[in-house]
Amino acid sequence: MISFLFSFVGLCQLNKLQELDLSYKLFQGILPPCFNNLTSLRLLDLSYNLLSGNVSPSLLPNLTSLEYIDLSHNQFEGSFSISSFANHSKLQVVILGSDNNKFEVETEYPAGWVPLFQLKGLVLSSCKLTGDLPGFLQYQFRLVGVDLSHNNLTGSFPNWLFENNTRLEFLLLRNNSLMGQLLLLGPNTRISSLDISHNQLDGQLQENAAHMIPNIMFLNLSNNGFEGILPSSIAEMSSLWVLDLSDNNFSGEVPKQLLTAKDLEILNLSNNKFHGEIFLMDFNLTGLGYLYLDNNQFRGTLSNVISRIYELQVLAVSNNYMSGEIPSWIGNMTSLNTRVMGNNSFEGKLPPEISQLLWLEFLDVSQNALSGSLPSLKSMEYLEHIHLQGNMLTGLIPRDFLNSSSNLLTLDIRDNRLFGSIPNSISALLKLRILLLRGNLFNGFIPNHLCHLIEISLMDLSNNSFSGPIPRCFGHIPFGEMKKEDLFARIRDSGYEGSRPVYAGYLVKYWGYSNFVYEQKDEVEFVTKNRHVSYKGGILDFISGLDLSCNNLTGDIPHELGMLSWILTLNLSHNQLKGSIPNSFSNFSQIESLDLSNNQLSGEIPPQLVGLTFLEVFSVAHNNLSGRVLDMKAQFGTFGESSYEDNHFLCGPMLKRKCNTKSEGKWYDIDVVFIASFTTSYIMILLGFATFLYMDPYWRQRWFNFIEECIYSCYYFTCDTLSKFFPYFVYN
Ligand SMILES: *[C@@H]1O[C@H](CO)[C@@H](O)[C@H](O)[C@H]1NC(C)=O
Ligand SMILES: *[C@@H]1O[C@H](CO)[C@@H](O)[C@H](O)[C@H]1NC(C)=O
Ligand SMILES: *[C@@H]1O[C@H](CO)[C@@H](O)[C@H](O)[C@H]1NC(C)=O
Ligand SMILES: *[C@@H]1O[C@H](CO)[C@@H](O)[C@H](O)[C@H]1NC(C)=O
Ligand SMILES: *[C@@H]1O[C@H](CO)[C@@H](O)[C@H](O)[C@H]1NC(C)=O
Ligand SMILES: *[C@@H]1O[C@H](CO)[C@@H](O)[C@H](O)[C@H]1NC(C)=O
Ligand SMILES: *[C@@H]1O[C@H](CO)[C@@H](O)[C@H](O)[C@H]1NC(C)=O
Ligand SMILES: *[C@@H]1O[C@H](CO)[C@@H](O)[C@H](O)[C@H]1NC(C)=O
Ligand SMILES: *[C@@H]1O[C@H](CO)[C@@H](O)[C@H](O)[C@H]1NC(C)=O
Ligand SMILES: *[C@@H]1O[C@H](CO)[C@@H](O)[C@H](O)[C@H]1NC(C)=O
Numbered sequence: 001m002i003s004f005l006f007s008f009v010g011l012c013q014l015n016k017l018q019e020l021d022l023s024y025k026l027f028q029g030i031l032p033p034c035f036n037n038l039t040s041l042r043l044l045d046l047s048y049n050l051l052s053g054n055v056s057p058s059l060l061p062n063l064t065s066l067e068y069i070d071l072s073h074n075q076f077e078g079s080f081s082i083s084s085f086a087n088h089s090k091l092q093v094v095i096l097g098s099d100n101n102k103f104e105v106e107t108e109y110p111a112g113w114v115p116l117f118q119l120k121g122l123v124l125s126s127c128k129l130t131g132d133l134p135g136f137l138q139y140q141f142r143l144v145g146v147d148l149s150h151n152n153l154t155g156s157f158p159n160w161l162f163e164n165n166t167r168l169e170f171l172l173l174r175n176n177s178l179m180g181q182l183l184l185l186g187p188n189t190r191i192s193s194l195d196i197s198h199n200q201l202d203g204q205l206q207e208n209a210a211h212m213i214p215n216i217m218f219l220n221l222s223n224n225g226f227e228g229i230l231p232s233s234i235a236e237m238s239s240l241w242v243l244d245l246s247d248n249n250f251s252g253e254v255p256k257q258l259l260t261a262k263d264l265e266i267l268n269l270s271n272n273k274f275h276g277e278i279f280l281m282d283f284n285l286t287g288l289g290y291l292y293l294d295n296n297q298f299r300g301t302l303s304n305v306i307s308r309i310y311e312l313q314v315l316a317v318s319n320n321y322m323s324g325e326i327p328s329w330i331g332n333m334t335s336l337n338t339r340v341m342g343n344n345s346f347e348g349k350l351p352p353e354i355s356q357l358l359w360l361e362f363l364d365v366s367q368n369a370l371s372g373s374l375p376s377l378k379s380m381e382y383l384e385h386i387h388l389q390g391n392m393l394t395g396l397i398p399r400d401f402l403n404s405s406s407n408l409l410t411l412d413i414r415d416n417r418l419f420g421s422i423p424n425s426i427s428a429l430l431k432l433r434i435l436l437l438r439g440n441l442f443n444g445f446i447p448n449h450l451c452h453l454i455e456i457s458l459m460d461l462s463n464n465s466f467s468g469p470i471p472r473c474f475g476h477i478p479f480g481e482m483k484k485e486d487l488f489a490r491i492r493d494s495g496y497e498g499s500r501p502v503y504a505g506y507l508v509k510y511w512g513y514s515n516f517v518y519e520q521k522d523e524v525e526f527v528t529k530n531r532h533v534s535y536k537g538g539i540l541d542f543i544s545g546l547d548l549s550c551n552n553l554t555g556d557i558p559h560e561l562g563m564l565s566w567i568l569t570l571n572l573s574h575n576q577l578k579g580s581i582p583n584s585f586s587n588f589s590q591i592e593s594l595d596l597s598n599n600q601l602s603g604e605i606p607p608q609l610v611g612l613t614f615l616e617v618f619s620v621a622h623n624n625l626s627g628r629v630l631d632m633k634a635q636f637g638t639f640g641e642s643s644y645e646d647n648h649f650l651c652g653p654m655l656k657r658k659c660n661t662k663s664e665g666k667w668y669d670i671d672v673v674f675i676a677s678f679t680t681s682y683i684m685i686l687l688g689f690a691t692f693l694y695m696d697p698y699w700r701q702r703w704f705n706f707i708e709e710c711i712y713s714c715y716y717f718t719c720d721t722l723s724k725f726f727p728y729f730v731y732n
Contacts, residue, residue: 057084107134145170184212204228210236331356389414396420427452475560545569
């Protein structure tokens with residue numbers, strides 16, 4: 001990285017310089033004061049760097065030739081008053097914003113200031129604006145694009161901005177706190193992109209909405225409280241290219257007219273209460289590329305009307321009441337790259353034609369009633385995520401099931417009826433990060449070939465019939481060790497590229513488009529801390545775990561496992577492991593959940609384990625361990641008797657069994673301290689939990705259901721039924 005001050009002192013002498021575009025250069029440091037010398041500057045673009053410090057108002061007053069200024073996506077701090085541009089009469093595009101949430105744009109000081117500029121483009125995204133829209137906008141009449149997303153603007157939808165600016169084409173007010181109904185008062189024929197997603201707007205859509213914004217191309221109303229049925233006139237928005245109504249409370253059937261809008265390319269109706277049969281003969285969205293219908297109440301089958309959509313790339317119908325078989329013509333839809341059909345009632349076999357979907361990247365048909373064997377996924381080179389869990393698939397893993405799927409990141413085939421051993425060819429999946437085979441009938445030894453999967457961060461082989469030893473080479477799988485370059489790349493990529501207005505035309509035609517590029521988020525479930533946890537999206541990069549529980553594994557625990565110093569969860573419970581707990585386990589510097597219970601482990605518990613400062617759940621119960629339980633220090637002060645129970649030769653105050661040592665006098669003190677600290681944390685947890693339940697009616701309901709179920713079933717807690725009763729905690 002280059003320090004900004006150092007390399008640009010020379011630049012400041014170029015006082016004839018007209019355009020300075022230093023975007024995407026990873027510059028750091030502050031804005032050099034000598035910028036004030038660049039008096040001929042018309043364009044200044046410093047976006048996407050790591051500049052910090054204040055944007056001092058004294059920096060820019062001489063730059064009166066400025067037409068275009070972009071300081072967005074830096075690390076600026078403090079407050080900047082936009083009235084310092086008041087006399088920059090040539091200014092046409094202002095783009096401010098910061099990536100660190102520490103930058104604020106002051107718009108109302110001095111009170112009633114009147115700008116000399118007439119802007120065409122204004123972006124004040126993530127600028128901590130509050131209250132009504134900035135007052136100076138009342139003096140703007142030539143605006144073409146306005147982006148005030150990610151602020152805390154309140155009040156109702158600003159119709160006046162429409163009326164004052166007859167050329168307005170883009171209005172992005174995403175992620176604010178606008179309230180009330182969306183009532184468009186006068187027709188605006190220019191507007192092509194309207195994004196008011198992530199606000200608190202509600203009520204029904206007005207019947208004549210289409211007449212108010214007849215040429216709209218991008219309409220994003222997602223994440224509000226809109227309700228009621230969709231007016232059928234919505235189909236009269238004849239230029240509609242993207243329609244996103246997801247995460248609202250819309251109900252009823254989708255108007256037939258909408259299902260024939262031939263220019264529609266993205267239709268997102270996810271997370272509403274739409275019902276009815278959608279794939280009927282009327283369905284003729286032949287231009288569709290992306291179709292999201294997930295989390296509604298749609299019924300019916302995948303009828304062949306879909307096969308008319310030749311360019312469909314994404315088909316998402318998960319969490320509905322769809323049924324019937326998955327038709328073989330699905331193989332004709334060769335553009336598909338994402339198919340998400342989980343949690344419906346699809347039945348029958350997965351058609352072999354599925355392997356014709358050469359571009360498929362994401363396949364999810366989990367939680368259905370599919371039977372038959374695994375299809376061959378040969379020649380599907382681009383497959384990254386496979387979710388087939390929760391079906392009735394049976395048979396062996398075919399040898400060519402995974403051949404050439406060398407880009408695979410996730411393989412989730414949990415809870416089926418698959419059997420046989422893991423084929424050695426699995427080692428070809430060099431990029432695999434998540435391997436979940438839990439809950440099948442797999443047997444045989446765990447192959448050493450798994451150790452070739454050096455990108456693995458989550459591996460769940462539990463609840464199968466694997467036998468033999470744990471491969472020693474498992475210690476060499478990095479299990480989520482974070483690579484520094486990755487972290488840096490993530491910071492660098494975090495901006496939304498593509499939405500940058502271009503100087504020449506000032507505004508890109510497709511300004512709004514970037515907000516509509518959906519990425520299918522991967523989601524998997526994993527047991528940690530005695531709970532089934534569902535992880536979705538980016539958080540998957542930060543978790544790591546190995547679950548070998550509920551198998552028939554024998555032999556010692558290899559001490560090499562201690563090399564997995566990054567692992568967060570390790571579960572070896574319910575096997576027939578012998579020998580002692582390796583001392584090397586004290587290397588688990590990040591571990592949060594360690595379960596070695598229900599084995600035949602013997603010897604003492606290594607006292608060094610007390611150093612595991614992130615451990616939240618620990619169990620060595622039901623073994624044959626001996627010696628003292630660990631000192632009640634640090635995290636180990638929080639583990640009670642149940643972590644150690646049923647080890648006949650273990651001793652310690654907590655187990656009410658005296659050890660044959662001389663330091664007995666101390667136990668009493670320890671107990672008092674323990675009881676005090678335990679009581680405190682218990683009360684804290686209880687309070688926290690009560691607050692959580694009080695605030696969240698959904699979880700409250702689920703918790704009460706859980707308790708109720710427990711009353712009947714807790715006696716029969718076994719390792720495979722445990723899962724069903726615990727609430728699923730969903731992150732992200
Ligand atoms: C900026 O301009 C002033 C006078 O116009 C000059 O004295 C100064 O050296 C210039 N600064 C730089 C860094 O060129
Ligand atoms: C703009 O110009 C007016 C009149 O010359 C002056 O009073 C005011 O201070 C100037 N504002 C800024 C921000 O420079
Ligand atoms: C622009 O909007 C402001 C605020 O509502 C209003 O006072 C003004 O009359 C409008 N100007 C025009 C030309 O409509
Ligand atoms: C959706 O509508 C139902 C009633 O139909 C209501 O109970 C619920 O609170 C609404 N949800 C939201 C997010 O507005
Ligand atoms: C579907 O739309 C296409 C193109 O708009 C048209 O040619 C075709 O006749 C329509 N099919 C049906 C069944 O409506
Ligand atoms: C799928 O493609 C095959 C071969 O190209 C063709 O015979 C069949 O009619 C197609 N099916 C559908 C439903 O389009
Ligand atoms: C897998 O593919 C490779 C070439 O990509 C081929 O050599 C090998 O024979 C294939 N294996 C199976 C089991 O099909
Ligand atoms: C474990 O192995 C024993 C003996 O080898 C066998 O009886 C038992 O069924 C196996 N258990 C499982 C879950 O496979
Ligand atoms: C370990 O696995 C068993 C069986 O799958 C499960 O019951 C237990 O909760 C897991 N332990 C932890 C700490 O998650
Ligand atoms: C349990 O451990 C004790 C010694 O600590 C040993 O004598 C005994 O044989 C062990 N029992 C089993 C079943 O391994």
